[in-house]
Amino acid sequence: MAETAGRVLPVYLVADESVSMTPVVGELNAGLQSLHDALLREPLAAAKVRFSIIGFSDDVIVHSALSDLRNETALPQLSVRAGTAYGVAFSLLVDRIPADVRALKREGFAVHRPAVFFLSDGQPTDPGQWEPVYAELTDRERTPTAPNIIACGIGEARAETILHVATRPEFAFVATPGVEVGFAIAEFCTALTRSVIRSGQAVGGDTAELVVERPDSFRMAVDVV
Amino acid sequence: MSFDWAPPLIGVPGPQTPARAPQTQPYRPDTVADGWAAAGFEVRAASVRGPGHRASGVPRQDDFALATAAGSVIAVVADGVSNAPLSHLGATMVCRTVVDYLQRAADPVDWHDLLRCAGWALVEYAGRQLGETDPQRAETLLASTVVVALVRPDGPGRAVAHLVRVGDSTAWRLRDGGWEPLFTDPADPGGELLPDGVAALPRVPAEVDPVAVTLAADDVLVLATDGFAEPLGPGTGDLGRLFGDALTTPPAMTRLAWMLDFTGGSWDDDRTVLAVWPVPPEPS
Numbered sequence: 001m002a003e004t005a006g007r008v009l010p011v012y013l014v015a016d017e018s019v020s021m022t023p024v025v026g027e028l029n030a031g032l033q034s035l036h037d038a039l040l041r042e043p044l045a046a047a048k049v050r051f052s053i054i055g056f057s058d059d060v061i062v063h064s065a066l067s068d069l070r071n072e073t074a075l076p077q078l079s080v081r082a083g084t085a086y087g088v089a090f091s092l093l094v095d096r097i098p099a100d101v102r103a104l105k106r107e108g109f110a111v112h113r114p115a116v117f118f119l120s121d122g123q124p125t126d127p128g129q130w131e132p133v134y135a136e137l138t139d140r141e142r143t144p145t146a147p148n149i150i151a152c153g154i155g156e157a158r159a160e161t162i163l164h165v166a167t168r169p170e171f172a173f174v175a176t177p178g179v180e181v182g183f184a185i186a187e188f189c190t191a192l193t194r195s196v197i198r199s200g201q202a203v204g205g206d207t208a209e210l211v212v213e214r215p216d217s218f219r220m221a222v223d224v225v
Numbered sequence: 226m227s228f229d230w231a232p233p234l235i236g237v238p239g240p241q242t243p244a245r246a247p248q249t250q251p252y253r254p255d256t257v258a259d260g261w262a263a264a265g266f267e268v269r270a271a272s273v274r275g276p277g278h279r280a281s282g283v284p285r286q287d288d289f290a291l292a293t294a295a296g297s298v299i300a301v302v303a304d305g306v307s308n309a310p311l312s313h314l315g316a317t318m319v320c321r322t323v324v325d326y327l328q329r330a331a332d333p334v335d336w337h338d339l340l341r342c343a344g345w346a347l348v349e350y351a352g353r354q355l356g357e358t359d360p361q362r363a364e365t366l367l368a369s370t371v372v373v374a375l376v377r378p379d380g381p382g383r384a385v386a387h388l389v390r391v392g393d394s395t396a397w398r399l400r401d402g403g404w405e406p407l408f409t410d411p412a413d414p415g416g417e418l419l420p421d422g423v424a425a426l427p428r429v430p431a432e433v434d435p436v437a438v439t440l441a442a443d444d445v446l447v448l449a450t451d452g453f454a455e456p457l458g459p460g461t462g463d464l465g466r467l468f469g470d471a472l473t474t475p476p477a478m479t480r481l482a483w484m485l486d487f488t489g490g491s492w493d494d495d496r497t498v499l500a501v502w503p504v505p506p507e508p509s
């Protein structure tokens with residue numbers, strides 16, 4: 001194929017389906033519905049996003065594989081099951097993300113670094129096991145398609161755990177104590193929608209030097225554009 | 226007389242959305258086209274707002290500038306970074322600053338200083354007009370890529386161009402319908418993914434080495450933003466053929482703008498193309 005088919009951003013929602021999520025899973029499903037509605041109203045943004053919904057507990061379920069949400073009539077519903085084993089979710093992503101990126105490239109797309117939105121309301125029930133899998137997932141040497149992970153903690157999830165899961169400190173969000181968990185979920189879904197719809201490029205934080213001093217030869221060409 | 230004004234379709238039809246009015250000041254047109262002939266050169270340029278910005282009421286963030294200086298052509302194309310909210314102004318500032326600098330530059334040109342001045346224009350604008358004195362705020366608000374060409378005559382119908390850039394705006398020598406890239410594309414070093422961000426002014430690389438290219442009769446120098454470069458790819462598809470054929474000789478200015486309004490797939494970015502032809506003198 002001579003021309004590429006366009007740019008796409010793969011987005012994975014990885015949601016905690018432990019029993020403790022019972023009171024808020026309805027709000028999370030409603031938030032996903034709003035995301036879907038928003039994308040259907042923004043077909044140009046939707047054309048550049050592929051979305052997957054993954055739920056984890058003691059095991060992991062792919063509720064929907066990476067797909068173009070413009071072709072989906074309804075999103076699957078998250079449910080609640082048992083524990084909070086982070087490792088099974090990261091392990092699935094280690095396999096799935098490189099395969100998904102390869103498939104998109106075969107279709108001719110140029111692919112942005114995938115984004116994972118990780119939501120949990122509890123401490124991991126597999127301490128010592130999830131960390132090595134997480135390290136493999138996020139190490140760009142071992143996993144060239146390593147995702148950016150945006151982590152959101154509600155309820156019992158501790159800030160240090162969420163900071164560990166997020167690939168950058170500014171990608172970690174922990175609900176303020178006292179804030180209703182349902183409200184935090186709504187905020188998370190709003191942030192998710194905004195990020196997905198505005199999947200524009202970020203300014204590169206590369207090695208080039210910021211000009212901070214006026215060069216001697218500078219002259220203002222125009223005062224007002 | 227009839228003409229089908231539907232924009233060229235490249236690939237599969239994409240979503241159709243109406244063009245919304247930009248919610249920004251000052252006035253900025255959706256499409257601009259320009260061109261002229263100067264001693265030994267013809268130039269054409271057009272910049273068209275992409276379907277994405279039309280749908281969301283964002284102004285065109287691309288811009289270009291053209292000028293002559295001492296028998297040379299100055300050509301500049303800039304692309305305001307999409308998440309910098311005033312980057313359309315940044316792109317325009319950069320274009321005008323580069324032209325102003327090159328019109329009074331000594332030979333040889335200090336290319337690093339040129340880019341530093343173009344970057345500083347953003348910092349100074351942010352300070353003077355927006356009250357933001359921190360250069361990092363200038364970057365957040367106004368960041369823009371740039372590609373610059375200074376094209377000098379090199380005998381009848383020939384020219385030598387020197388080019389520098391910051392970011393993913395790029396250039397080709399178009400020869401016999403083939404698109405020869407003049408910069409190595411950072412987006413495609415056999416990498417798995419698109420780069421995480423784009424280099425942009427007011428950041429300037431520590432070292433700036435201009436690319437030099439000769440233009441023979443029938444060669445065309447083409448500068449463009451990524452809104453054109455990405456769908457073009459290696460130039461062997463429909464878009465490469467459409468522009469390769471149309472730019473064999475300088476087209477009507479409105480024809481270039483019309484072609485740039487191409488639709489298809491998920492290509493929704495602003496797109497700008499600037500072309501320079503060395504023209505042999507008329508036989509006397």
